[in-house]
Amino acid sequence: MKTKLFLFFILFTKFLFSQTTISGKVIDEKKQPIFGVNVYIQGTFDGATTDENGNFSFQTEITGEQTLIASFISYDTYEKTAEISSFNNFIVKLKPSLNSLDVVEIDAGKFTSGISEKAVMSPLDVVTTAGSAGDFIAALQTLPGTQTNAEDGRLFIRGGDAGETQIFVDGLRVFQPYIASANNVPTRSRYSPFLFQGISLSTGGFDVEFGDALSAVLDLETIDEVRQNETNISLMSLGGGIGKVKKWDKSSLTVNASYINLAPYIGIINDDFDWKKPYETFGGEAVYRHKIGDGLWKVYGAFSLADFDVIQPSINNPNGFRMKLKDRDYYMNTSYKGMVTNSLKLTTGISFSYNHKNIHFDDTNVKTDNIGVHAKVKLKHNINSMLKLQYGAETFYTDYDEHVFPFNSNEIKANVQDNYSALFTDATFFFSQKLATKIGVRGQYSEILDAFRVAPRFNLAYKWMKNSQISASYGLFFQKPDNDILKYTTDLRFREAIHYTINLDWNKNNRIFRANAFYKSYNDLIKYQETLTDFTFENINNSGDGYVKGFDFFWKDSKSIKNLQYWASYTFTDSKRDYKDYPELAQPNFVSKHNFSLVTKYWLGKLKSQVGLTYNFTSGRPYTNPNTGDFLSGRTKGYNNISLNWSFLLTQQKILYFSATNIFGFKNVFGYEYSDQVNIQGEFDRMAITPSADRGFFVGFFWTISDDKTTNQLDNL
Numbered sequence: 001m002k003t004k005l006f007l008f009f010i011l012f013t014k015f016l017f018s019q020t021t022i023s024g025k026v027i028d029e030k031k032q033p034i035f036g037v038n039v040y041i042q043g044t045f046d047g048a049t050t051d052e053n054g055n056f057s058f059q060t061e062i063t064g065e066q067t068l069i070a071s072f073i074s075y076d077t078y079e080k081t082a083e084i085s086s087f088n089n090f091i092v093k094l095k096p097s098l099n100s101l102d103v104v105e106i107d108a109g110k111f112t113s114g115i116s117e118k119a120v121m122s123p124l125d126v127v128t129t130a131g132s133a134g135d136f137i138a139a140l141q142t143l144p145g146t147q148t149n150a151e152d153g154r155l156f157i158r159g160g161d162a163g164e165t166q167i168f169v170d171g172l173r174v175f176q177p178y179i180a181s182a183n184n185v186p187t188r189s190r191y192s193p194f195l196f197q198g199i200s201l202s203t204g205g206f207d208v209e210f211g212d213a214l215s216a217v218l219d220l221e222t223i224d225e226v227r228q229n230e231t232n233i234s235l236m237s238l239g240g241g242i243g244k245v246k247k248w249d250k251s252s253l254t255v256n257a258s259y260i261n262l263a264p265y266i267g268i269i270n271d272d273f274d275w276k277k278p279y280e281t282f283g284g285e286a287v288y289r290h291k292i293g294d295g296l297w298k299v300y301g302a303f304s305l306a307d308f309d310v311i312q313p314s315i316n317n318p319n320g321f322r323m324k325l326k327d328r329d330y331y332m333n334t335s336y337k338g339m340v341t342n343s344l345k346l347t348t349g350i351s352f353s354y355n356h357k358n359i360h361f362d363d364t365n366v367k368t369d370n371i372g373v374h375a376k377v378k379l380k381h382n383i384n385s386m387l388k389l390q391y392g393a394e395t396f397y398t399d400y401d402e403h404v405f406p407f408n409s410n411e412i413k414a415n416v417q418d419n420y421s422a423l424f425t426d427a428t429f430f431f432s433q434k435l436a437t438k439i440g441v442r443g444q445y446s447e448i449l450d451a452f453r454v455a456p457r458f459n460l461a462y463k464w465m466k467n468s469q470i471s472a473s474y475g476l477f478f479q480k481p482d483n484d485i486l487k488y489t490t491d492l493r494f495r496e497a498i499h500y501t502i503n504l505d506w507n508k509n510n511r512i513f514r515a516n517a518f519y520k521s522y523n524d525l526i527k528y529q530e531t532l533t534d535f536t537f538e539n540i541n542n543s544g545d546g547y548v549k550g551f552d553f554f555w556k557d558s559k560s561i562k563n564l565q566y567w568a569s570y571t572f573t574d575s576k577r578d579y580k581d582y583p584e585l586a587q588p589n590f591v592s593k594h595n596f597s598l599v600t601k602y603w604l605g606k607l608k609s610q611v612g613l614t615y616n617f618t619s620g621r622p623y624t625n626p627n628t629g630d631f632l633s634g635r636t637k638g639y640n641n642i643s644l645n646w647s648f649l650l651t652q653q654k655i656l657y658f659s660a661t662n663i664f665g666f667k668n669v670f671g672y673e674y675s676d677q678v679n680i681q682g683e684f685d686r687m688a689i690t691p692s693a694d695r696g697f698f699v700g701f702f703w704t705i706s707d708d709k710t711t712n713q714l715d716n717l
Contacts, residue, residue, distance in 0.1 A: 023057040024090035026050045026070055034072060034094060036343070036382040042067040042079075049343035049382050053294055056342055060084070070094060072385050105461060105469065105505075129599055130612035130643040130659060136199060137178075137189045140218070141616075142597035144516065144552030144569040145203035148618045149590055150639060151670040151689065153186030154178055157203050158518055159548030159575035159591055160215030163482060164497075168219045169300060171209070172333045172351035173396065175372035179281065180327040180357060182273075182310050184670060184689055190304050190329060192256055195287055197223040204499045204518055205473030208424040208440035208457050209378065209392065214479045214497040214522070222287050222300055226252045228707040234258070236700040238265055250291040257284040273692045274320060277309035295338020295346075303330045315687040316676050317362075324360040329353075333374075340379075348377040363407030370483075371399040390440075391425040400483040414487035418448040420480070426457065434463040446480055448490050453478045467508040475499045481526050485540060493542045496523040510559040512567075515551070522546040525579035546577030546585070563603040571595040586632040587622050589671065592639075594619035608649040616641045623671045626684045640666040653704045661696040 026037045033054025040047025046060040068087050070078040075094035080087075129139040137155060141148050147156040154162035167177040169191070181187040198221035202210075210217040232243040241258035262278040283304035290297045306327040311320040335349030353372040359365070378392035397419055404412040426440025438459040445452040455478055461471035478494040485492070498521045506513040525544025528537040556567035573593055578585040587593075596617040603610050620635035628634075645659035662668075668691060675685040 019059045019061060020063070020084050021057065021059050022046070022048075022068070022084075022087045022090070024055070024087065024092060026054045026056065026072075026092045026094060028075075028094055029096070034075070036385060036388075037070050037072045037075075037092075037094070038384050039068070039070045039092070041084075042069050049384065051294065051339040051342045052345065068092075105471075129601075130614040130645040135188045136196075140199070140201055142567070142569060142599050142614065143201065143203075144514070144554045144571050145216075145518075147571070147573070147590075147592060147595050148597075148616050148639065148641075150186055150618075150641070150668065150691070151184040152590075153181070153188060155216065155218065156590060157216035158520065158550065158571075159573050159588075160497075160520075161588070161590055164213060164215035164479065166210065166213040166217055168210070168217065169331075169333060169351070170222055170298065170335045170349060171219060171347065171376060171378070172335065172349050173353075173372065173374040174331060174351070175353040175374075175398070176329050176331075176355040176370060179304060179306055180325055180359075181279075182308065182323050182325070183312060183321070185692065190283070190331075191220070191302060192258075192285055195222055195254060195256070195285055195300075196220045203516075204501045204520070205457070205459065205475045208426050208442040208455070209390070211422055211424075211442055211444050211455065211477070212396075212420065212479050214477055214495060215520075222298060223254070224289065224296055224298075226254065226289075230707075231705040232256075233703045233705075234700060235702075237698055238262060252289050253286065255284070255286045258282070269693045269696070271692050272313065272690075274311040275308070276311065276322075277307060277324075279306070279308040281306040292336075293338065295336060297334070297336045299332070299334045301332040304328075313687065315673050315685060322360070322362055326356075326358040328356040330355075343382045345380040345382075346377075347380070350375040365405040367403045367405075369399075369401040371397075373397040386430045388428040389425070390427075391423075393423050394421070396420040400487070402483075402487060416448070416483045416486045418446055418480070418486075420444065420446045436461050444478060446494070448486065449480065449492060449494065451494055453494050465506075468504070468506045470502070470504050472502045473499065485526055485528075485537065488537055489540050492526070492540070493524050495525055495542070497521065498523075510557070512554070512556040514554040516553075517551045518549065520548040522548075522577065522579075525577065527579055528581060530581045544577065544579030544582075546575070546579060548573060548575040550574055563605070564600065565602075566598070566600040568598045569596070583631055589622050589624075589632060592619045592621045610647045612645045614641075614643045616643075621671070625672075625686075626674050634672075636669045636671060639668050641668070642666075653706070653709065655702045657698075657700045657702060659698045662691075662694060665694045667694065 022041070026034045026039065028034055033050070033052070035050055035052050035054065037050040037056070038047060039050065039056045041060055041062055046058055046062065048056045048058040050056045063084055065081060066084045067079055067081045068090070070092045072094060075096055078092050078094055129142060137153065140146060140155065145158050149156055152162065155165045156162055157165050167174045177189055178187045179190055200219045200221070202217045204216065206217045226245050226247050228245070229247055230245040234241040239258065239260040241256065243254070243256040246253045259282050261280045266275055266278050281304060283302070285302040286300070288299045304327070307325065309324040311322045314321040331351070331353045333349055333351035335347070337345065337347040340346050351374045353370070355370040357368045374394065374396050376392065376394040378390065381389040383389060398417065400416040402414040406412070422442055422444040424440065424442040426438055428436065428438045430436045440457045442455040442457070443452065444455065455476045457473070457475040459471065459473045461469055463469040475498070477497045477499065480494060481492050500519045502517050504515040523545050524542040525546060526540065526542065527544045528540040530537055550571065550573040552569065552571035554567065554569045558565040573591060573595070575587060575591045576585045577588050594617070598615045601610060601612045616639070618639040620638055622632035623634045623636060624632050625634045641662045642664055643659065643661045644663050645657070648656045650656055670689045672686045672688055679685055
């Protein structure tokens with residue numbers, strides 16, 4: 001028995017020590033690591049896939065002279081024959097294949113801003129767009145598929161209203177992304193673009209990772225790594241701000257704070273509103289980053305405190321319509337991304353949001369408290385260079401509380417709580433360098449609706465020329481009814497939209513062309529009857545429907561004319577809905593058929609300046625004229641706006657910035673307010689709803705203090 005055990009020990013030891021470790025790193029010609037490369041010994045099943053840092057490691061029993069192979073779809077296959085023991089801490093350099101530009105992109109229909117060479121907009125593009133005033137939402141409204149609703153300011157995508165687009169930070173939901181504003185005064189996003197390295201806008205057919213949205217998804221990615229210590233000081237005609245960046249070995253912290261007060265500005269311009277307390281806000285943001293091995297942990301937090309009191313003209317009230325508001329918003333998320341194995345990437349996080357509003361409308365006071373929590377875990381698995389899998393789960397908790405205090409009436413209370421959960425998975429398969437598909441499915445459940453829905457998604461892309469590809473997508477999308485409906489009844493279903501899109505993309509020599517056609521059908525939209533006396537809803541149901549169809553074009557050129565960058569976009573949208581209290585199928589009053597934008601930016605080297613010019617045109621939108629009795633049959637005149645900005649480099653780290661909107665003073669009309677009573681001629685008088693001022697301007701001084709003594713904020717203006 002002892003002899004057998006001894007022989008077994010000898011054989012086991014021989015087997016153990018006969019294992020050879022194969023390890024190393026795969027890089028490209030620029031010595032950058034390549035993720036997802038298959039590395040293996042020819043003729044065996046021994047191999048591994050590189051991680052985010054390009055590293056690989058595996059063991060083999062094979063001995064002697066062998067051939068190591070490294071393959072990736074957009075690079076020439078690497079082969080090296082040598083003694084097996086020499087493949088330890090081995091460096092593999094892959095060269096792009098002659099047809100590397102022919103590799104198909106499955107998400108080519110997505111508009112991105114960031115560090116990618118194929119990004120449609122760079123971070124500089126986002127914040128130097130004239131008329132955007134540093135708000136990335138306004139800059140995104142120059143892209144195809146979006147629509148400019150200048151009295152609102154939020155994202156309206158391909159015939160959908162603003163509530164159909166969801167916004168995320170690092171993949172986690174932002175529940176209150178916009179600052180509260182007065183009626184017919186455009187809002188702004190709450191968050192500074194300076195903290196984001198990437199912006200991804202999916203205007204249709206978005207990934208299974210995202211749900212509870214009928215039209216579009218905007219995902220903002222905070223900066224992963226800062227370059228140096230910095231201090232940024234801003235002095236503006238509207239207020240001021242200060243920012244600090246601190247960098248350590250494995251961590252960094254960015255903190256921004258700002259104060260805005262419109263009182264001095266309103267004192268200069270000719271404003272039609274009577275501001276009892278001009279808009280005032282104080283806000284701040286912070287991002288902390290820490291490297292944990294190969295992974296990155298981030299914590300993002302933001303708050304904003306806003307107040308105003310204004311009286312706006314009203315045809316039905318000689319004294320005007322008064323609105324007072326206090327808005328308090330707090331948001332935080334924490335996320336982690338890193339490699340679990342060489343081929344498995346983990347992304348997880350949780351966000352928390354609390355928003356409180358106290359709104360006074362003439363004789364009514366409304367207080368709302370909105371709490372939101374979102375937790376997500378996602379795994380991406382690179383099986384090989386041909387097959388990639390994604391699977392994950394997420395859950396939401398929301399709590400909406402409303403207290404209404406009508407004049408000479410009892411308090412009205414409402415509370416809406418929901419637990420919403422989803423599972424999602426998809427597979428991306430490359431049939432070849434030219435043909436790829438992504439097939440996915442999302443299952444989601446809402447506790448308040450007691451409803452479960454399955455949403456399939458499908459994408460197909462084909463690279464039919466060296467610099468061009470065509471792609472198509474289909475998807476089923478669901479979204480819960482809004483809280484202002486659920487507070488009356490929960491006996492409802494998910495709203496539904498089916499997307500069909502086809503995209504043509506061409507990209508060569510800093511020139512980009514895109515053409516898209518889309519069709520979207522709506523089902524189970526919310527219908528109701530509105531009681532005018534107390535503004536409540538009755539007979540609420542899911543009998544509404546509608547459609548959107550159209551096409552859009554995008555052209556960007558950064559090459560043809562020295563120092564000039566420009567892009568142009570056009571969107572045609574044909575949309576009709578029968579929902580809310582609509583008596584029939586009609587074009588909604590927030591949709592215009594034609595939207596056009598032209599953005600230009602020119603660098604004047606001798607003057608150390610950058611000049612930007614933006615032109616926006618939106619065709620007239622529908623309105624109902626009670627004198628004709630035809631529902632939404634009227635059309636406003638077209639909206640026009642030409643904006644200009646100028647950035648002047650005083651010294652290497654000091655910038656003087658000027659911008660002006662609607663410089664030609666176009667008399668834009670958003671719609672009409674009609675009198676409640678007829679005049680002596682038996683007709684309803686009306687008043688045009690217009691901007692509070694025809695023109696706007698902004699002046700700022702920006703100073704950067706940094707380690708390299710050369711960095712400035714030009715990229716942020």
